[in-house]
Amino acid sequence: TKKAGETALLSGELRLPGRLVWNEDRTVRVFPQLGGRVLRILAEIGAPVKAGQALATLASPDFGQAQAEARKAQADLTLARKALERNRELLDAGVIARKDWEQSEADAARAQAEADRTARRMAVLGGDGDGSYSLKSPLAGVVVERNLNPGQEFRPDQPGAPLFVVTDPTGLWIQLDATEADLARLKPGGKFALEAKQYPGERFAGTIRHVADFVDPNSRTVKVRGEVPNA
Numbered sequence: 001t002k003k004a005g006e007t008a009l010l011s012g013e014l015r016l017p018g019r020l021v022w023n024e025d026r027t028v029r030v031f032p033q034l035g036g037r038v039l040r041i042l043a044e045i046g047a048p049v050k051a052g053q054a055l056a057t058l059a060s061p062d063f064g065q066a067q068a069e070a071r072k073a074q075a076d077l078t079l080a081r082k083a084l085e086r087n088r089e090l091l092d093a094g095v096i097a098r099k100d101w102e103q104s105e106a107d108a109a110r111a112q113a114e115a116d117r118t119a120r121r122m123a124v125l126g127g128d129g130d131g132s133y134s135l136k137s138p139l140a141g142v143v144v145e146r147n148l149n150p151g152q153e154f155r156p157d158q159p160g161a162p163l164f165v166v167t168d169p170t171g172l173w174i175q176l177d178a179t180e181a182d183l184a185r186l187k188p189g190g191k192f193a194l195e196a197k198q199y200p201g202e203r204f205a206g207t208i209r210h211v212a213d214f215v216d217p218n219s220r221t222v223k224v225r226g227e228v229p230n231a
Contacts, residue, residue, distance in 0.1 A: 036060025
C-alpha cells in the first residue's frame with residue numbers, strides 16, 4: 001500500500017502507471033462495536049495473528065450492559081421453559097385451555113430468540129467477568145496498521161481510522177489507469193509484468209482480474225485491477 005510501480009504487458013510495449021494496495025478480499029479493518037477505553041494492546045504492527053486472536057483488551061460500560069442483557073435473557077428463557085413444561089402437564093390434565101398452552105409456547109419461543117441474540121452478540125464481543133472484552137481479528141494475517149494507544153477513549157460512532165488493519169500480505173492488488181484505446185489489450189485473465197522502482201531490474205508476474213466497464217469522469221481513464229503474488 002506504500003508502493004508504486006508500472007506494468008508492461010508481456011505481449012507488447014503497452015506500459016501503464018499503477019499502484020499496489022492491499023488485497024481487499026483478504027483485508028479487514030477492525031472498528032470498536034462498543035464505547036470504552038483501551039486497557040492493553042496485544043498485537044503490534046508487523047505481528048502475525050490468527051483468526052479470532054485478541055488484538056486489544058478494552059474496558060466498556062456498554063459491555064457490562066450487554067453482559068447483563070445476556071444473563072437476563074438466559075434467566076427469562078429458563079423461566080419460560082419451566083412455565084411451558086408446567087402448562088403442558090396442566091393441558092394434559094385438562095386444567096387449562098389450549099390457547100393458554102399456545103401462549104406459553106409463544107413466550108418460550110420469544111425467550112429462546114432473545115437468548116440466542118444476546119449469546120451471539122457476546123460471542124462476537126468476547127469478554128471476561130471483570131467487564132473487559134477483547135477486540136479480535138476476524139481473519140488470519142499480519143497487523144499492518146494500528147491506530148490506538150493504552151488508555152485511549154473511543155466511541156463506536158466516532159469518525160476516524162480503524163483501530164487495526166489486518167491483511168493477508170501474500171497477494172496484493174495493483175490498480176491501473178488505462179485509456180479506452182488500451183482496453184483491447186486488457187482482459188480479465190490476461191498476464192502482465194510489474195516493475196517497481198524499489199526492485200530495479202526485476203519483474204513480477206501478475207494477472208488482470210477486473211476491468212471497469214465505464215470511464216472515470218474525473219480522470220477520464222478506465223480502472224483496471226490486477227493481482228500480484230507477494231513473495
